[in-house]
Amino acid sequence: MLEDIGVTQVTIPLPFRLNHVNCFFAEGSKGWTIIDTGLNNQVSREIWKPYIDKYDISTIILTHLHPDHYGYGGTLQQLTNADVWMTKVDDEAARIFWEPESLEKVKDHYHTCGLPKNVAVELTNDEGSFNPRVKPYPKVGGHLEEGSKLVFGKNEYEVIFTPGHSDGLICLYNKANSILFSTDHILPKITPNISYWFRGIPNPLEAFFESLGKIESLEAEYVIPSHGKPFQNANKRIAELISHHHDRLNEVYDYIQSPATIYQVCKQLFTKPLTTHETRFAIGETIAHLEYLYSNNQCEKSFENGIWYYEAI
Secondary structure, three states: OOOOOOEEEEEEEOOOOOOEEEEEEEEOOOOEEEEOOOOOOHHHHHHHHHHHHHOOEEEEEOOOOOHHHHOOHHHHHHHHOOEEEEOHHHHHHHHHHOOHHHHHHHHHHHHHOOOOHHHHHHHHHHHHOOHHHOOOOOOEEEEOOOOOEEEEOOEEEEEEEOOOOOOOOEEEEEOOOOEEEEEOOOOOOOOOOOOOOOOOOOOHHHHHHHHHHHHHOOOOOEEEEOOOOOEEOHHHHHHHHHHHHHHHHHHHHHHOOOOEOHHHHHHHHOOOOOOHHHHHHHHHHHHHHHHHHHHOOOEEEEEEOOEEEEEEO
């Protein structure tokens, strides 16, 4: 399908359990366009070099701020002099997310989750370790907005704003052929991480549900994700994702029949051994589910001795 629509998938290995990211390359309206870039590391440099050497790359689209999509964007821009586009909210967030002042605030927030001090430090250091893998920051020349149009390969795509996985995540949709570049919003095998990161939108799971509803209304037939293989029937997968999160919400509700810290709930939700990197995502996802319940008046929360406690109503 990718060949038929004039698009090349550029899969870049990642040093995590989620071991790859799909980036994309195609001819645009003004030269060649790259969608997402990988981390700023030697692996990305080697993979992108043949494209840089052979093609006139004019545009780089960054679908959101997460390092596996955003990280090599600044270096690619320096090498190609391409224009960089992304949403304003993620452009602004990316410039402070991994900076020391922001990370110090995050560490303070981790303490309020009931984490042991050494774990809070480890998680913060892990987040800070991405600083060199996202720099230099790209100079974003224009911001993608809902309804923006762009030519990519043989088709024109509309920008669909789908916050949840990140505050400024986008998908790209071609109505004529019912093709959706689902980025990290809808993945075929795993559920996208929906986390609360102590900054940004206060209820990311609610935002994710709303964004799924927006994509569901499109009834997209062909889905090209940023992790995993292309698949068909977006709405079938959307139903599975919604069901998964409602099951998770029911679990969380059961775990807070008596007051519990975020860390206590997290350990019950995620029972398999996790790396430090994965623990960070587990904590973020736990908070997202707790805050969804709180926002929907299904639980109360209290702040005692510097730690948040949640309790079902």
